Amino acid sequence: AQTVTQSQPEMSVQEAETVTLSCTYDTSESDYYLFWYKQPPSRQMILVIRQEAYKQQNATENRFSVNFQKAAKSFSLKISDSQLGDAAMYFCAYNFGNEKLTFGTGTRLTIIP
């Protein structure tokens, strides 16, 4: 079974600085999708970024980028120029085919003004 591991329960970063959230996963598949979701205090799940495993290029979305290391099964999220609105729980997730999403346990990110 696929598993997703987020080893950092909590992280904090100074406003305007850069922070990296870690995620590793386990799968025997070669073509799959990886996601980072943000859950702010409102608890609405928001898709931050998506990576398709067959694409070698790392996905970027404005201040958010990933470091996708397929061989190492690692999928970290880098947030540049951190803003107060980035404070949230961040979940890494894996999806293969039309199956369900497998979520990590989450990382709570605090932004220090």
Place this chain on the structure above:
Amino acid sequence: GAVVSQHPSWVICKSGTSVKIECRSLDFQATTMFWYRQFPKQSLMLMATSNEGSKATYEQGVEKDKFLINHASLTLSTLTVTSAHPEDSSFYICSARTSGLAIHEQYFGPGTRLTVT
């Protein structure tokens, strides 16, 4: 686009009663809907997957007779918590997925907070 709504956003019910939560896809046809449960400071736990017109597939350990899921149309799925008890108090989130190119994408509703007294 790709908006999912949930109703109600917050509900209190008495122990022993049933409560229904609706999940609607507002601007797309949801061939598959998912129901999650989330305890405070924890990750999302998938309860069941439902495909339009079919019976829901429940995850191991989820009581199908207690958590009734209906996906009667391509835009509506409902979760009914039957004979609710205080331990059923939780945050329930639905998500929806369409077929085609965006099949890997799930769109989440805003969640429903259930409190059973």
